[in-house]
């Protein structure tokens with residue numbers, strides 16, 4: 247429902263100070279969100295707060311967004327909070343004038359340091375100790391978080407305690423709860439980044455800054471000019487578009503801008519000054535900032551590939567088994583590398599930037615963004631080496647030794663070149679430019695091996711190529727459209743990129759990436775470790791984690807130990823918010839969502855206990871995995887990048903047994 251700017255302003259006196267948004271307004275909103283599970287309601291609450299900010303304090307909009315998503319900088323800056331509990335406890339003891347023993351007792355009783363902070367700080371206030379502190383505004387809090395995150399060196403612990411104490415001294419009970427949780431790096435209120443982006447997009451439609459209103463009033467576009475705009479922008483430019491469709495178009499625009507620039511500062515700066523239909527012009531892919539990578543859909547046979555790509559020219563590339571890397575040459579000459587989840591990995595494989603620079607040394611490139619896979623490589627045998635070997639490389643580098651595991655860069659796409667985005671060019675054109683400006687460098691840089699095929703592609707030739715890929719230590723093939731529907735679509739799990747993995751030609755078509763939700767204590771040989779884990783997929787709609795299997799196989803003894811240690815800090819006393827788990831499956835310990843594991847399974851079936859894609863196949867039933875097997879950790883994936891319930895549903899329906907059943911029954915029940 248539309249509300250005018252004026253209504254929003256007059257309601258809240260606290261905003262009239264002109265000194266920035268009081269932190270208490272944000273914490274009140276977070277407190278309310280904590281008690282809500284309906285995603286739309288959560289988005290609405292955020293949206294109202296963002297609208298007020300656009301009108302009253304636009305400078306604090308981005309600050310508030312960072313605090314909502316519990317970040318201090320874009321993810322590629324790799325600045326993490328995650329302050330340890332001992333530092334927080336010390337600061338809290340000093341700020342609340344209590345004792346260590348009293349604090350420990352309270353923590354034992356309440357089990358959550360945030361709640362303890364709220365309790366002890368509320369007391370300080372009620373008793374009226376000390377001079378009245380200057381009220382906190384959101385920019386104070388973010389500045390303090392940033393300072394704490396940047397403190398390093400020998401005395402860092404006591405300096406951090408001092409800084410945290412300073413901010414806690416000015417905070418009331420509820421503020422303190424969220425400051426402590428924010429510094430721990432876990433807000434735990436179920437406010438995912440995607441919800442924040444939706445709320446932001448809605449806010450930009452419903453409330454416009456003065457600059458945007460002025461720009462829109464002056465707008466004079468001909469019909470021809472409007473046709474040049476992307477579809478969602480055209481929807482906004484049409485004055486007759488109903489509000490519901492405007493909101494949907496805005497979400498598409500904001501999410502697309504984010505997938506290209508992965509930076510909320512940039513989005514807010516642009517959208518506070520320029521009309522939303524122009525956002526794509528101001529939030530573009532730029533070297534130095536990672537772009538969300540394009541993803542592929544799984545398939546199970548060459549026939550399925552041919553059927554899906556009917557009528558289109560496509561290419562089959564080896565699917566390398568290594569680590570995805572996005573290599574950026576910035577206009578200042580520096581080269582930076584980013585991982586699949588947009589973290590800066592330039593120092594992880596220090597030779598990779600050098601290899602790529604060598605590959606384009608003969609051409610006059612000034613900037614680029616290249617998509618590639620870093621693969622372990624045995625130069626003596628001229629063979630690629632499996633991923634397991636690449637993953638041992640990290641430990642060697644930590645010791646600072648000369649790396650024994652050598653790597654090679656296998657390039658497969660080019661998204662930006664010499665100041666120009668190539669995202670809207672076809673793969674065929676992007677690949678031509680890649681091959682024109684880069685050259686093979688022995689043992690260092692190569693292009694993905696590929697064969698091109700027509701719509702009437704020869705099944706036998708593709709199967710032979712798949713065999714050759716597997717023999718060459720690859721996982722299978724990536725099949726990509728070349729000319730039509732062949733642009734680079736950031737974030738998108740596109741039907742224009744299909745993956746075909748040999749191991750899964752039968753069964754599910756792909757492994758899945760799941761989040762450990764909890765664990766069961768082991769018995770017999772496994773006493774002292776966990777015997778099995780409860781794993782879940784991520785439902786992007788509801789932002790919940792739905793249990794899909796209990797997994798007790800595929801773990802070596804060493805793995806069991808390492809996984810248990812790795813999850814030690816993630817243990818939660820009670821079931822975290824947003825977990826959809828049947829009471830009959832309740833584990834011995836719960837974990838906060840923090841890891842992603844790759845799991846293979848025999849197949850998927852509907853289940854009365856598991857909750858994957860709940861209610862989508864049959865009422866009250868979910869989808870579960872049968873005979874799941876742990877494969878490996880996926881440190882390159884965030885929880886939100888785990889297999890989604892939509893993918894689980896796709897995989898379920900894609901099984902031959904299910905397809906046959908549906909055909910015979912003539913329905914999908």
Ligand code: ATP
Nearest residue numbers: 541542563564565566567569570619658694724745
């Ligand atoms: P998903 O989220 O799709 O499950 P994933 O990270 O688990 O992705 P895969 O399912 O194995 O990975 O498939 C996509 C990955 O394959 C890419 O992220 C990339 O790292 C890798 N890859 C290897 N060779 C290629 C290639 N030729 N083209 C594109 N990606 C490739």
